[in-house]
Amino acid sequence: MTTHSFLIRDVPKDDRPRERLLTEGAGSLSNVELLAILLRTGSKNESVLTLANRILHHFDGLRLLKDAAVEEITDLPGVGEAKAAQLLAAFELGRRMVRLQYDQRYSIRNPEDCAKYMMEEMRFLTQEHFICLYLNTKNQIIHRQTVFIGSLNASIVHPREVFKEACRRSAASIICLHNHPSGDPSPSPEDIEVTRRLVECGKMMGIELLDHIIIGEHKFVSLKEKGYIH
The missing domain is CATH 3.40.140.10 (Cytidine Deaminase, domain 2)
Incomplete structure (x- = not known):
């Protein structure tokens, strides 16, 4: 029997995070849905949304996940180095974007x-x-x-x-x-x-x-x- 990884396209169209992001905006998506878009695929045993939910549950939300080491992420079933790298890259981009709000000549008035x-x-x-x-x-x-x-x-x-x-x-x-x-x-x-x-x-x-x-x-x-x- 042929097996395959669950993809975003396996989710009913109206419930697909990527489509909802494009039509409703990123702010309308849950943390699980945003994480699913980054992961792109699930495993042969679970959908990408289920995998995203399991990752967030394991790390008790974004606070611990954002600082997790690659070894901690890849220890989870269904998460290889490629998925871990995608998550770590996204978190680092977020940190850099926060820092970009202020240039080196930011003035302190109070x-x-x-x-x-x-x-x-x-x-x-x-x-x-x-x-x-x-x-x-x-x-x-x-x-x-x-x-x-x-x-x-x-x-x-x-x-x-x-x-x-x-x-x-x-x-x-x-x-x-x-x-x-x-x-x-x-x-x-x-x-x-x-x-x-x-x-x-x-x-x-x-x-x-x-x-x-x-x-x-x-x-x-x-x-x-x-x-x-x-």
């Missing part, structure tokens, strides 16, 4: 501008990342750098690492950001201590720390607005 610039990139991180934005005299971003990854600690995030790059780039000021994987951006005592040390060093070097922003789940806290930066 904490909201800064949070908007980094929110989508940082809110999904599973570890704390301490990132510095280096600005020119017009408050435009001239460089960004991840200084540290891990739990924030005043003895680990050393001002030397923060201001070394500021001197190298001739930055006029700095904005620091880090994320709380818990989703709660409330500052810890360590966050406040790190901020105070950076403010003091900035004053001595003539490079102002404009703000330290903590990113949570669609929320942020500005330590400048909280009164910890004068």
Whole structure:
């Protein structure tokens, strides 16, 4: 008996994700349907929509799937290296398109501008990342750098690492950001201590720390607005 992989065309025409995308727009499709379009084919035992649904269920949605390694994806029955590569390429394009919204001369006028610039990139991180934005005299971003990854600690995030790059780039000021994987951006005592040390060093070097922003789940806290930066 001849077997074949289930294709999008095996689905009734009115229910085909690709046709619905063209007629109704991508925004009308579910995550399962969009994933099915990327996968293109199912396996000899299940339709492409069933496969897409199984993948999303395995990873508990897009949040974990987008960061999955190729080995984690290909471990699933019916998903080979070609399908895994298609998914990883799509996720990377999405990340790059988010970054394309802002060019290198993005201006920071207030904490909201800064949070908007980094929110989508940082809110999904599973570890704390301490990132510095280096600005020119017009408050435009001239460089960004991840200084540290891990739990924030005043003895680990050393001002030397923060201001070394500021001197190298001739930055006029700095904005620091880090994320709380818990989703709660409330500052810890360590966050406040790190901020105070950076403010003091900035004053001595003539490079102002404009703000330290903590990113949570669609929320942020500005330590400048909280009164910890004068």
